[in-house]
Amino acid sequence: MIKQIKIRVSGRVQGVGFRFFTHQQAQKLGLVGYVKNLDNGDVEIVAQGDSVQISKLTEWLEQGGPVSARISNINIDQSSVQEDLTSFKVRY
Secondary structure: OOEEEEEEEEEEOOOOOHHHHHHHHHHHHOOEEEEEEOOOOOEEEEEEEOHHHHHHHHHHHHOOOOOOOEEEEEEEEEEOOOOOOOOEEEEO
C-alpha cells in the first residue's frame, strides 16, 4: 500500500548538501516526491512509497541524515497520496 508523508527538518540543513544527499537516498529507496529548502531555514521532504521505503528514509533522517548536516528536529505528518508524483526531485 502506497502512503505519503511530509517531513520538516530543522537544524543546519541548508548549504550543506542536504537536498542532494536526501535526493540520492530517496532514489536509492525507490521513493517519489521532492525535497526543498524553506524560507525559514528548514527543509521540507514529501516522500511517497510503501511502508518499508518510508521507514528506511525516516530512519536515515533520525540517524542524522547527511554527514554534513546537523538535524535538531524532525516533524513527520501523514499526507494524501499525490498521483502526479512520478520521480523524486529537488525543488528550488
